[in-house]
Amino acid sequence: MRIASWNVNSIRARLPVVMKWLQESHVDVLAMQETKTMDETFPVAEFRALGYEVVMSGQKTYNGVAIASRAPFSNVVKGWNGKDLSRVLAADVNGVTVINGYLPHGGERGDEAFEHKLQFFRDFRAYLDRTYERSHCLLLVGDFNVAREPRDVWDPDQLQDAIGYMQEERDSLDQLYGWGFVDLFRRFHPDQVQYTWWDYRMNMFKRNMGMRIDYAWGSEVLAGMTVDCMVDVEPRRWEKPSDHTPVVTTVATHQLES
DNA sequence: ATGGTTGTGCAACAA
Numbered sequence: 001m002r003i004a005s006w007n008v009n010s011i012r013a014r015l016p017v018v019m020k021w022l023q024e025s026h027v028d029v030l031a032m033q034e035t036k037t038m039d040e041t042f043p044v045a046e047f048r049a050l051g052y053e054v055v056m057s058g059q060k061t062y063n064g065v066a067i068a069s070r071a072p073f074s075n076v077v078k079g080w081n082g083k084d085l086s087r088v089l090a091a092d093v094n095g096v097t098v099i100n101g102y103l104p105h106g107g108e109r110g111d112e113a114f115e116h117k118l119q120f121f122r123d124f125r126a127y128l129d130r131t132y133e134r135s136h137c138l139l140l141v142g143d144f145n146v147a148r149e150p151r152d153v154w155d156p157d158q159l160q161d162a163i164g165y166m167q168e169e170r171d172s173l174d175q176l177y178g179w180g181f182v183d184l185f186r187r188f189h190p191d192q193v194q195y196t197w198w199d200y201r202m203n204m205f206k207r208n209m210g211m212r213i214d215y216a217w218g219s220e221v222l223a224g225m226t227v228d229c230m231v232d233v234e235p236r237r238w239e240k241p242s243d244h245t246p247v248v249t250t251v252a253t254h255q256l257e258s
Numbered sequence: 259a260t261g262g263t264t265g266t267g268c269a270a271c272a273a
Contacts, residue, residue, distance in 0.1 A: 009265070010264090010266075012265095012266095013265060036265070061266050061267080061271095062266085062272070062273095105272075200262085201262035201263045201264090202263085240264095
């Protein structure tokens with residue numbers, strides 16, 4: 001089973017690009033973030049035409065998450081503790097609990113949103129602590145809006161005070177990671193410098209000045225079943241791209257069957 | 259250089 005995560009930056013603006021990529025990649029599951037539309041206006045029919053069923057949890061203009069799957073899924077949970085309905089969406093597919101997260105951007109130091117971002121990471125870690133056993137087959141994917149390590153940004157010295165790489169943000173990300181996750185891209189590509197997001201401005205993509213802020217993190221059990229995790233840069237090169245590109249995880253789910 | 263680009267939705271804000 002292949003599970004992708006992609007911040008599409010508006011599903012309606014991105015529909016041609018997303019449809020093209022789905023037809024080429026044939027992933028089984030696509031977890032999307034920043035869909036930026038209400039559930040009533042989500043383009044469900046286009047996904048169904050390609051054989052995907054969709055569950056979405058969105059709002060007008062901002063945020064929004066969705067999961068499209070060709071495999072049957074169950075136990076859909078919108079939000080966590082009944083809040084952040086447009087940021088967190090979970091579903092079980094082939095024995096894997098997929099949690100799709102769009103974690104807060106946070107803005108600059110001093111912004112109210114910045115403190116909220118740090119608090120979100122703390123609270124979300126606590127939520128995972130009380131909700132899932134460490135032995136659970138769990139895959140947390142999404143746009144976490146923080147880079148983990150110096151090699152995950154184009155210039156760690158210059159970006160010390162940049163959104164997504166400030167020390168407080170990285171500490172918060174580490175705290176969430178400390179639940180017991182494995183960074184699956186890093187496991188399979190220990191030395192690769194690879195970003196998942198490039199600012200639209202200043203030709204940042206052409207200059208490959210980006211950050212790795214989109215992840216697939218697995219529990220130990222899930223990591224043991226994972227055979228690959230890669231970043232597909234191609235759709236970032238296409239016409240009218242998202243500023244993010246997909247992260248694709250391949251899980252050997254046959255180990256769960258029988 | 260406090261810039262630049264994209265999306266939503268039609269001014270201003272978020273990313």
